Amino acid sequence: MENEIDYSQYKTVSAIPEASSMIETFRAIGYNIETAVADIIDNSISANAKNIWVNFEWLGSKTWLSIKDDGIGMNDTELIQAMRPGSKSPLQERSSKDLGRFGLGLKTASFSQARKLTVISKKAEHNSVYWTWDLDFVNKTGNWDLIKYVPDEKPKNEISKLTSGTIVLWNDIDRVVKDFNQDDNKALDKFLFTMEQVKKHLAMVFHKFIEKGKVNIYFQDKKIVGWNPFLTDEAATQIFPEEKIQNGTVTIEGFVLPHKSKISEDKYKYAEGVKGWNEQQGFYIYRNERLLLAGDWLGLFRKEEHYKLTRIQIELPNSLDSEWQIDIKKSVARPPLVFREQIKAYALKVRQQAVEVYRHKGKSVKPIAGQKFVPLWIDHKRGDKWFYKINRENPILGKIKEQVKNEPDKAIEMLLRFIEETIPTKSIYIKESEDPELQGKPFEATDHEVIRNTMQAMYSGLLNQGKTEEQAKAIISNIEPFNNFVHFLEFLN
Numbered sequence: 001m002e003n004e005i006d007y008s009q010y011k012t013v014s015a016i017p018e019a020s021s022m023i024e025t026f027r028a029i030g031y032n033i034e035t036a037v038a039d040i041i042d043n044s045i046s047a048n049a050k051n052i053w054v055n056f057e058w059l060g061s062k063t064w065l066s067i068k069d070d071g072i073g074m075n076d077t078e079l080i081q082a083m084r085p086g087s088k089s090p091l092q093e094r095s096s097k098d099l100g101r102f103g104l105g106l107k108t109a110s111f112s113q114a115r116k117l118t119v120i121s122k123k124a125e126h127n128s129v130y131w132t133w134d135l136d137f138v139n140k141t142g143n144w145d146l147i148k149y150v151p152d153e154k155p156k157n158e159i160s161k162l163t164s165g166t167i168v169l170w171n172d173i174d175r176v177v178k179d180f181n182q183d184d185n186k187a188l189d190k191f192l193f194t195m196e197q198v199k200k201h202l203a204m205v206f207h208k209f210i211e212k213g214k215v216n217i218y219f220q221d222k223k224i225v226g227w228n229p230f231l232t233d234e235a236a237t238q239i240f241p242e243e244k245i246q247n248g249t250v251t252i253e254g255f256v257l258p259h260k261s262k263i264s265e266d267k268y269k270y271a272e273g274v275k276g277w278n279e280q281q282g283f284y285i286y287r288n289e290r291l292l293l294a295g296d297w298l299g300l301f302r303k304e305e306h307y308k309l310t311r312i313q314i315e316l317p318n319s320l321d322s323e324w325q326i327d328i329k330k331s332v333a334r335p336p337l338v339f340r341e342q343i344k345a346y347a348l349k350v351r352q353q354a355v356e357v358y359r360h361k362g363k364s365v366k367p368i369a370g371q372k373f374v375p376l377w378i379d380h381k382r383g384d385k386w387f388y389k390i391n392r393e394n395p396i397l398g399k400i401k402e403q404v405k406n407e408p409d410k411a412i413e414m415l416l417r418f419i420e421e422t423i424p425t426k427s428i429y430i431k432e433s434e435d436p437e438l439q440g441k442p443f444e445a446t447d448h449e450v451i452r453n454t455m456q457a458m459y460s461g462l463l464n465q466g467k468t469e470e471q472a473k474a475i476i477s478n479i480e481p482f483n484n485f486v487h488f489l490e491f492l493n
Contacts, residue, residue: 254312
């Protein structure tokens with residue numbers, strides 16, 4: 001291969017990472033306990049678990065937390081590999097259902113919260129196996145060594161109740177319960193509040209799996225009910241048409257939630273989620289139905305009170321992780337620059353409708369369950385250029401067609417008025433300012449037969465009116481959009 005480096009001619013030296021400092025670095029990646037528990041559950045779902053149990057026992061500073069699942073489980077070799085940091089390359093091709101990427105989630109999520117990570121696993125018709133990472137032991141020895149022991153026997157015994165499955169056990173949870181006294185009620189209240197936040201986070205992140213019956217998640221043995229941010233069961237929720245980008249692999253769907261006056265107090269409180277109405281507005285990025293980012297405008301807009309009813313779903317496959325810059329914690333996503341203007345244009349339409357609902361309280365609208373917003377204009381691509389077209393499915397066009405039969409002039413005037421009043425100027429402006437080269441010209445990359453036929457009909461009409469050939473062609477060449485197609489004039493006859 002041309003320019004291939006001959007490494008054999010160079011001296012090398014080993015630079016193995018120092019174990020204790022590297023593991024302490026893993027602890028600082030930026031997880032909180034909510035995102036850490038969710039990351040462990042990702043592994044359970046990828047292991048085909050149907051039931052997942054998150055349990056804990058309050059023991060002050062000795063409190064433990066476990067995540068148990070009934071997935072396929074692991075044998076000893078597989079478990080050791082799973083507990084190895086960087087057990088899979090992010091470049092490695094994954095199953096389309098795999099929720100992982102870096103081979104670090106189990107370790108980094110656990111280390112971020114606990115100094116002892118034990119994994120107990122069992123494959124069907126096999127004995128259970130277990131290994132433990134003890135960060136104090138790693139610091140003491142400086143070696144990347146697992147230990148064959150379990151800090152607490154109670155969770156260990158749970159594995160015998162499963163045909164197959166895995167238990168992830170956290171002990172010495174210093175980021176949450178360090179120096180907590182078991183008899184301190186204030187410490188207990190603080191811990192229980194934290195656990196309630198974990199429960200709400202799981203209800204949000206995995207709501208699609210829960211709603212579709214793909215998995216049951218139990219928190220202290222009580223089943224979690226999924227939190228759907230889009231209120232799709234409310235009649236007053238307005239649903240926008242889906243739009244595909246990135247060769248049809250990414251789907252965008254907008255929702256305008258009901259005004260407070262249109263739903264019950266309980267539902268309004270429910271819909272505010274963990275962060276409140278203002279903070280929950282924005283994009284919701286899903287990867288394989290798993291929520292990565294909730295309520296974020298991706299730097300495209302600011303969060304403002306009058307847009308708080310706007311929530312927009314973006315669904316990605318895991319094959320686009322690098323392009324969307326998905327991080328290890330699966331809590332950051334950034335759309336590729338080339339698609340930002342399309343995402344922004346779609347969001348503008350949803351935000352505009354949300355403002356109308358916010359300002360007018362939806363008083364003039366009697367909603368229908370599952371109704372979808374029907375735009376008059378649709379932006380779309382031909383080749384690599386952007387165009388706008390009238391939505392042929394809009395009911396207004398049907399009404400105009402009916403009127404054409406009896407009052408053609410009025411029907412045409414009505415059509416022109418609707419076109420004039422609804423031109424998507426904001427979307428056009430954004431696309432033009434961000435990348436003018438991608439704005440399509442009239443009839444670009446499409447069949448020009450309609451242009452030629454109309455020019456011919458007008459030419460014949462002008463000749464019948466007594467115009468000379470040169471006069472007729474001069475008139476046509478000064479009519480938009482024929483001014484862009486003067487080369488067709490020579491074919492007029």
